[in-house]
Amino acid sequence: MKIRNRIALQFSLIVATILLIFSVIIYVTTATYSREDFYDRLKSKALTTARFLIQVKEVDHNLLKIIDRNTLTALYDEKVLVFDERNRLIYASVDDHIIHYQRNLLDEVRQLKEVETWSDDNQLAGILYQEGGRKLVVLASAYDRWGRSKQKNLRTTLIWGLVGGIGLTIGLGIFFAGQSLQPIDEINSQVSTITARNLRQRLDEGDRRDEIDQLAVNFNAVLGRLEQAFEQQRSFVSHASHELRTPLAALKSEIQLGLLRPLKPAEYESILTNLLSDTDRLIALTNSLLFLARTLENISRMPLAPVQMEEVVLQARDELLSAKPGYHIEFDYANLPESEKETTVAGNEELLKRVLLNLMDNACKYSGNQTAHVRIGTNATSCWVSVRDEGIGMTPEEMELIFEPFYRTANAVGYEGFGIGLSICQRILELHQGHITVESRLNEGSQFTMQIAHL
Template identity: 45%
Template sequence: MQIRHKISLQFTCVVAIILLFFSGIVYLRAENQRSKNFFDRIQGRANTTARLLVDVQEFTPKLLKLLDMNSSSRLPNEEVYVYNFKNELLYSNIDKTPDYIDPTFLENIKKEEKVTLKDENREILGILFTGKYDRFVVVASANDLVGYSQEKNLVNTLGIGFLSGIIITIILSIFFAGQALRPIQSINNEISRITANNLKKRLDEGNKKDEIAELAVNFNRMLNRLEMAFQQQKQFVSQASHELRTPLAALKTEIQVGLEENQTIEEYKKTLKNTLNDTERLIQLSNSLLQLARTIEDKDKFHFEILRMEDILLNVQKAIQGNYPHYRIVFDFEKIPDDDNLTLINGNLLLLENLFSNLIENACKYSSDHQANILLSFDKIYCIVKIKDKGIGIPENEIAYIFNPFFRASNSIDKDGFGIGLSITKRIAELHKAIIDVKSKYLKGTEFIIKIPHQ
């Protein structure tokens, strides 16, 4: 079922319930008023008949019956009976006594003083009448032909109004639902024309105020992210292909040289050594690419736990100095924490060790003294790590690009590397909601400041 039909059905049901509720109230009020008015008329006729019979001596039962038959205020099928307290019939305007009048009914009237009941379409009233000298039981009844006819007309009117209201509601709800959902149909049409080759197309955001406009705005933001992701993916594939082509071409060349005849054993050894170096470089590049791809995965795939920052840094320091004994790493607290919790963070141990390893190794690699200084501090929100070196620095106009995959500063081309480490570092920081700031002076040194929210 389409949304417009669901909306129409739901709105029609609501209107139907409201119409039924108010129709019921109108009918009940009309029925109560009809019944009250008619019983008031019956009571008036009963009191008049009893007063004339009991209190006016000139009126005999015969004369009163004759007067009643010719009265213009006589009700349809009116019957009036007057009984004394011995349940003896003193007066009746007709010759028969109905079945509903029995001693029990009369005694109930004496007890309650006023009793009403309904026998099919006949309204029956029994009252206790107090005359000048005695009390009497008066039973009067009649058919409310006019009242029931008006009530029937009211029911027909309410029924016609209800059905008309439902039909009009269905028509209008379908129309207005279609009008309200027309922008969504327009959005669907625009979305159907967006493909991977046409990600620059954007949806019309309308007035940018209502929910549909908000949907278009959010969808456009998603398209912006998708377009950026596609561009990054294309750039990554292009750059990765370029980086892989170099060691592969070198391998091919070395193999071709090795296949040539008339080479000495030393020349073969040299060829194999070069092939081994190119293979190791290819393995390192492949590992770096896999590591970069892994950091792009969803954060939920990584196990996060409470870690202590100084332990992470000391582990990284120990690992790097184990692999590169000539590197010198100096670790210290810039500010001693009063509370141990200020250096606790929520993170993934392997990813964070990778982040700091990249930065510390770069600091040592690009410094003539191969030294990196690490300072740990904190504020109200972040645990702060500063990694400083006195190396070659980064040209000012290239600082904005250092986190791009495969980018290498112009003054670092002669150093080993692929330009992937800082891209991995940036992505790991994003996974931990961390902030990385870079300060660098060309040929004087670089400082990386990493701010990770503490616990």
């Protein structure tokens, strides 16, 4: 079922229920009031008849019957019976009609003083009249023709009003539900035209005031992120192809050179050395690309555990100095932590060590004195590690692009590298709900700071 029809149906059911309850309350209330009013009229008639019969000596039974039949307030099919203390009938307003009653009704009237009941289709009221030491039971019965007619008309009016109201509600519900959901239909039409080839297309956001406009705004934001992801993927494939083509072309050239003519052993040794160098470069690039791809996998697959950041810094420093003894790394605290918890984060030790290895290696590689200055500090919510060098630095424009895969600054072209390391660092820190920032001045040096919330 379409949402429009479902909304119209639900709205119609709610309105129909309200109308039905309202109609039943009106009908029951009116019927109760009409019935009680008629009973009051019967009691009044019974009381009047009893007073005429007992108090007015000039009025005999025949005259009283005439008065009862010709009074302006006479009721339809009206009958009045009066009984004495021995339940003997001493007066009947009509002789050719009978009021059906049970004998125990007279006892009930004497006990309760007033009784309201039914005699076939007629309403019957009984009262106990006491005057001059006499206790008379008066039964008055009549058919409420006017009240019944009024209730019938009311019932018909309520039924037609209910049917008409429900029909009108269904029609208006479908119309207004369609009007309200029309922007969603327009969004669906626009979304159906968006493909991988036109991700730049955006939905109409209206005035951004209602929920549907916000849906369009959020969908446009998703399209923007999707477009960015596609662009990054295309850029990644393009740069990866370019980087892989360079060592592969070198390998091919060296092999072609070796096959061109017979060479001396020393020349073959030189070619093999070059092939080994290019192969190592190709392996390093492939490993970097594979690691970068793995950092984009689901974070739920990455085990997290408490990690002591200063221990990771020291492990990374020792590992880098063992591989490259010519490097110098100075380590210090920006502020002494009061407890181990301030420098303990939830993370993956190997991945965090990979970040620090990359930052320290870059700092030493791009510094003339091959020295990296590492500091660790804490604040109220997080632990941070900064790696500073006194190397080539970069411009503000280059700082905005430095974390893009395969991006290298103009003055870094002469240094070994692929431009993947910092992108990997950023991905790893994003997986740890952290971030990395850079401060740099051209020809003066750079400082990279990684920050992660502590436990």
